[in-house]
Amino acid sequence: xxxxxxxxxxxxxxxxxxxxxxxxxxxxxxxxxxxxxxxxxxxxxxxxxxxxxxxxxxxxxxxxxxxxxxxxxxxxxxxxxxxxxxxxxxxxxxxxxxxxxxxxxxxxxxxxxxxxxxxxxxxxxxxxxxxxxxxxxxxxxxxxxxxxxxxxxxxxxxxxxxxxxxxxxxxxxxxxxxxxxxxxxxxxxxxxxxxxxxxxxxxxxxxxxxxxxxxxxxxxxxxxxxxxxxxxxxxxxxxxxxxxxxxxxxxxxxxxxxxxxxxxxxxxxxxxxxxxxxxxxxxxxxxxxxxxxxxxxxxxxxxxxxxxxxxxxxxxxxxxxxxxxxxxxxxxxxxxxxxxxxxxxxxxxxxxxxxxxxxxxxxxxxxxxxxxxxxxxxxxxxxxxxxxxxxxxxxxxxxxxxxxxxxxxxxxxxxxxxxxxxxxxxxxxxxxxxxxxxxxxxxxxxxxxxxxxxxxxxxxxxxxxxxxxxxxxxxxxxxxxxxxxxxxxxxxxxxxxxxxxxxxxxxxxxxxxxxxxxxxxxxxxxxxxxxxxxxxxxxxxxxxxxxxxxxxxxxxxxxxxxxxxxxxxxxxxxxxxxxxxxxxxxxxxxxxxxxxxxxxxxxxxxxxxxxxxxxxxxxxxxxxxxxxxxx
Amino acid sequence: xxxxxxxxxxxxxxxxxxxxxxxxxxxxxxxxxxxxxxxxxxxxxxxxxxxxxxxxxxxxxxxxxxxxxxxxxxxxxxxxxxxxxxxxxxxxxxxxxxxxxxxxxxxxxxxxxxxxxxxxxxxxxxxxxxxxxxxxxxxxxxxxxxxxxxxxxxxxxxxxxxxxxxxxxxxxxxxxxxxxxxxxxxxxxxxxxxxxxxxxxxxxxxxxxxxxxxxxxxxxxxxxxxxxxxxxxxxxxxxxxxxxxxxxxxxxxxxxxxxxxxxxxxxxxxxxxxxxxxxxxxxxxxxxxxxxxxxxxxxxxxxxxxxxxxxxxxxxxxxxxxxx
Numbered sequence: 027x028x029x030x031x032x033x034x035x036x037x038x039x040x041x042x043x044x045x046x047x048x049x050x051x052x053x054x055x056x057x058x059x060x061x062x063x064x065x066x067x068x069x070x071x072x073x074x075x076x077x078x079x080x081x082x083x084x085x086x087x088x089x090x091x092x093x094x095x096x097x098x099x100x101x102x103x104x105x106x107x108x109x110x111x112x113x114x115x116x117x118x119x120x121x122x123x124x125x126x127x128x129x130x131x132x133x134x135x136x137x138x139x140x141x142x143x144x145x146x147x148x149x150x151x152x153x154x155x156x157x158x159x160x161x162x163x164x165x166x167x168x169x170x171x172x173x174x175x176x177x178x179x180x181x182x183x184x185x186x187x188x189x190x191x192x193x194x195x196x197x198x199x200x201x202x203x204x205x206x207x208x209x210x211x212x213x214x215x216x217x218x219x220x221x222x223x224x225x226x227x228x229x230x231x232x233x234x235x236x237x238x239x240x241x242x243x244x245x246x247x248x249x250x251x252x253x254x255x256x257x258x259x260x261x262x263x264x265x266x267x268x269x270x271x272x273x274x275x276x277x278x279x280x281x282x283x284x285x286x287x288x289x290x291x292x293x294x295x296x297x298x299x300x301x302x303x304x305x306x307x308x309x310x311x312x313x314x315x316x317x318x319x320x321x322x323x324x325x326x327x328x329x330x331x332x333x334x335x336x337x338x339x340x341x342x343x344x345x346x347x348x349x350x351x352x353x354x355x356x357x358x359x360x361x362x363x364x365x366x367x368x369x370x371x372x373x374x375x376x377x378x379x380x381x382x383x384x385x386x387x388x389x390x391x392x393x394x395x396x397x398x399x400x401x402x403x404x405x406x407x408x409x410x411x412x413x414x415x416x417x418x419x420x421x422x423x424x425x426x427x428x429x430x431x432x433x434x435x436x437x438x439x440x441x442x443x444x445x446x447x448x449x450x451x452x453x454x455x456x457x458x459x460x461x462x463x464x465x466x467x468x469x470x471x472x473x474x475x476x477x478x479x480x481x482x483x484x485x486x487x488x489x490x491x492x493x494x495x496x497x498x499x500x501x502x503x504x505x506x507x508x509x510x511x512x513x514x515x516x517x518x519x520x521x522x523x524x525x526x527x528x529x530x531x532x533x534x535x536x537x538x539x540x541x542x543x544x545x546x547x548x549x550x551x552x553x554x555x556x557x558x559x560x561x562x563x564x565x566x567x568x569x570x571x572x573x574x575x576x577x578x579x580x581x582x583x584x585x586x587x588x589x590x591x592x593x594x595x596x597x598x599x600x601x602x603x604x605x606x607x608x609x610x611x612x613x614x615x616x617x618x619x620x621x622x623x624x625x626x627x628x629x630x631x632x633x634x635x636x637x638x639x640x641x642x643x644x645x646x647x648x649x650x651x652x653x654x655x656x657x
Numbered sequence: 658x659x660x661x662x663x664x665x666x667x668x669x670x671x672x673x674x675x676x677x678x679x680x681x682x683x684x685x686x687x688x689x690x691x692x693x694x695x696x697x698x699x700x701x702x703x704x705x706x707x708x709x710x711x712x713x714x715x716x717x718x719x720x721x722x723x724x725x726x727x728x729x730x731x732x733x734x735x736x737x738x739x740x741x742x743x744x745x746x747x748x749x750x751x752x753x754x755x756x757x758x759x760x761x762x763x764x765x766x767x768x769x770x771x772x773x774x775x776x777x778x779x780x781x782x783x784x785x786x787x788x789x790x791x792x793x794x795x796x797x798x799x800x801x802x803x804x805x806x807x808x809x810x811x812x813x814x815x816x817x818x819x820x821x822x823x824x825x826x827x828x829x830x831x832x833x834x835x836x837x838x839x840x841x842x843x844x845x846x847x848x849x850x851x852x853x854x855x856x857x858x859x860x861x862x863x864x865x866x867x868x869x870x871x872x873x874x875x876x877x878x879x880x881x882x883x884x885x886x887x888x889x890x891x892x893x894x895x896x897x898x899x900x901x902x903x904x905x906x907x908x909x910x911x912x913x914x915x916x917x918x919x920x921x922x923x924x925x926x927x928x929x930x931x932x933x934x935x936x937x938x939x940x941x942x943x944x945x946x947x948x949x950x951x952x953x954x955x956x957x958x959x960x961x962x963x964x965x966x967x968x969x970x971x972x973x974x975x976x977x978x979x980x981x
Contacts, residue, residue: 168929176795176798178795478793478795479795479798480793480794480795480798481791481792481793482790482791482792482793483788483790483791484789484790485787485788485789485790487789488707488789488790491927492927492929495925495926495927495929495930496926498925499921499922499924499925499926499930500921502921502924502925503917503918503920503921503922506917506918506920506921507914507917507918510910510913510914510917511914514910546929546930547858547861547930547933550922550926550930550933550934553918553921553922554865554915554918554919554937556918557914557915557916557917557918557919558869558911558914558915560910560911560914560915561872561907561911561914564906564907564910564911564914565876565907568904568906568907568910571906572903593879594875594876594879597824597875597879598871598872598875598876599872600820601817601820601868601871601872601875602868602869602872604813604816604817604820604868605813605864605865605867605868606868608809608812608813608816608864609809609861609864609865611809612805612806612808612809617857617858617861620861621861624865
């Protein structure tokens with residue numbers, strides 16, 4: 027308020043013409059030069075490339091591989107620019123974008139399963155720019171082409187798994203305490219126990235409270251005093267949800283890394299969702315197969331002979347190497363409790379896998395194994411899959427996806443000793459097997475199944491089209507605005523236009539430094555910024571004209587114009603920033619890109635329209651009076 | 658540059674303009690209520706596929722093939738005879754009495770990328786299709802987005818309102834709020850009336866309009882406040898007229914520059930940004946108009962006067978200014 031009083035009062039003493047301080051000028055020059063340098067990389071088009079990595083860490087990427095690839099390409103008549111050996115992978119730069127996909131498929135076929143090929147866009151930034159830290163902008167999917175998924179974690183399923191374990195434990199606890207029940211049912215999301223007397227029910231509840239106080243909560247039915255229903259507590263549910271999502275996130279990250287895609291994005295979205303972006307990948311089927319292999323692990327007791335009693339299940343062995351195995355239905359420990367798994371060697375240099383469970387898993391494992399030393403224990407791999415099926419819905423036949431589970435045993439080992447949190451699985455055939463098992467245990471252990479709720483594929487041609495359109499629109503828009511400004515504000519207008527150009531370069535350089543991704547709406551944001559950042563200068567120039575008309579000297583008019591307009595510019599732009607923040611909050615991907623460019627653009631435009639333009643004017647006119655052409 | 662008269666009598670037609678605005682607003686609301694929106698994929702869920710065939714494709718043939726398999730699809734040409742856009746509805750809601758978990762899960766599945774490819778290969782095996790773009794949005798995502806967007810708009814309006822109340826006097830805040838609501842409703846109404854596709858980008862544009870319209874309004878309010886201090890003797894109506902006239906140059910120039918830029922986007926930006934650019938264009942035109950005839954007119958309606966700005970302590974003492 028005081029600021030406004032001072033500015034608006036007519037009795038302000040006339041201030042001497044302010045010389046533009048030297049330090050400000052220097053700072054400005056530095057910023058402008060930096061912005062141009064950091065924008066330059068975007069002018070160097072990227073090369074279409076194929077990246078080759080080993081499918082496991084053990085694979086050797088060396089010159090011999092390079093010459094092998096060279097031969098393959100020569101034979102197929104593919105022109106390539108260069109093959110680089112860098113960071114443990116081979117980068118084949120192609121001369122032609124058209125056959126990028128074909129070349130990738132060719133190399134994958136010829137090199138076999140030991141290597142993973144991926145599409146890539148390799149930057150061609152000259153070394154001196156790279157040394158300065160400049161690099162081209164990261165492009166979003168709508169400009170690059172690629173695949174985008176949103177997965178939702180089926181938390182209900184995770185709850186069900188836990189209920190199952192509690193069910194078993196509750197049953198045992200009651201048995202040990204010799205409380206008899208008439209019926210005990212597992213309802214997937216709850217456990218119901220029916221007793222003969224109310225007394226039994228109360229005793230049972232007290233016992234449940236003692237054993238699982240924090241995790242299970244009672245649902246009381248006023249009418250029925252012999253029935254006890256237990257559900258998961260909110261606290262436990264929250265815990266399960268958190269763990270399920272973060273565990274799945276880690277597992278997906280591992281799998282995506284295995285795919286060898288360059289610059290993938292795997293991120294949590296909200297409470298229960300995971301976003302995956304794979305630039306350059308075109309085949310959603312392959313991507314989904316890798317990611318969609320949602321699986322979990324179970325450790326169960328097995329029966330040595332094939333005869334089982336009640337509560338048993340017969341499951342096939344993986345790869346049909348051995349005959350089916352009879353297992354207890356009861357699950358001792360799930361993959362969720364596996365904290366770590368390492369493939370190592372034992373004292374006799376035989377491959378084995380060291381497993382670490384968390385404390386809960388350790389407790390359960392101990393309880394079971396101490397009574398079953400010498401018995402076999404199996405590791406069961408549970409895969410949640412989907413298949414296309416014709417289903418009758420109403421009176422129509424529809425193609426739909428049906429989920430189903432596939433379970434098979436991946437390993438059976440004899441329990442040598444009572445096990446708790448740390449134990450080993452021995453008797454593995456080879457290093458391969460132990461590595462695979464360890465990997466499966468580490469990353470294959472999904473706490474809960476996931477379903478794809480959103481998916482987007484953008485073809486590479488569309489990506490290029492979008493870039494072209496965006497750039498053209500920006501150029502045309504900029505051209506029109508330059509014309510308008512020059513016509514209306516003459517030389518001042520031209521100076522403002524130069525500042526506007528720097529506005530764009532600073533914007534791009536900032537985004538480059540922040541690592542922000544450019545999307546099509548982001549380009550729209552840049553175009554809009556060009557139009558709206560003019561506003562600042564228009565306000566200033568309008569004020570200056572007014573002051574001149576009122577009779578102020580030109581120097582004073584300039585100063586007053588810049589000063590008085592500042593507040594208005596500040597006010598007006600603040601609202602733009604608020605909208606930007608809101609859009610960032612509610613928007614997804616592309617809209618977020620727009621919010622980012624607009625917000626940054628607004629902040630920068632305050633700098634360029636005030637400081638830069640003023641500096642240019644001072645520099646250009648110095649102390650000279652303003653001619654007719656000036657404004 | 659131009660020699661403008663000292664003041665243009667904008668507020669003379671203030672009453673008529675205000676009535677026109679009210680009519681347009683009511684009309685827009687009616688359209689939104691009864692005609693609704695042509696909601697895009699982001700809000701409805703479903704699958705949209707853009708495909709380019711090697712040769713010109715017979716749409717009826719495609720449509721037949723789809724209906725044979727009981728697949729509900731909208732098929733249309735995009736640009737030239739080879740390019741086709743197909744739209745599939747979102748997944749059905751779970752059947753009412755379905756106890757089976759598998760049924761529930763199955764009902765929630767919907768057309769995915771590879772399914773479409775399979776369908777197309779089956780429908781036209783000789784004419785190869787290249788996928789340009791596939792968008793699959795699950796129904797629950799669509800619903801969520803609708804709700805989030807509605808809330809975002811309300812929050813935006815509330816924030817702006819608070820901001821203006823904070824920076825200016827509360828009567829200004831009323832004017833600003835009325836103008837913003839007016840702009841939002843008219844822009845939405847335009848899209849509703851002409852059934853233009855309404856997706857997340859258009860919504861972003863509407864939020865952008867809210868910010869931009871307020872820009873305009875603030876510049877005028879700023880001048881009005883300044884003039885109240887400088888021109889003690891004038892009536893409110895005159896002060897507003899003068900303020901608007903003084904800021905006319907700037908308002909016109911900024912609007913023109915932004916519209917030029919939007920024109921560039923409309924012409925060259927392609928389909929993806931068309932809705933967005935159009936929404937912004939309409940919003941800016943309406944927004945400029947509303948800054949004059951809604952925001953400023955309400956200042957007159959609420960009888961803004963000198964008393965709202967300063968308290969005169971004593972006529973004989975030197976003038977002391979307080980701002981409320």
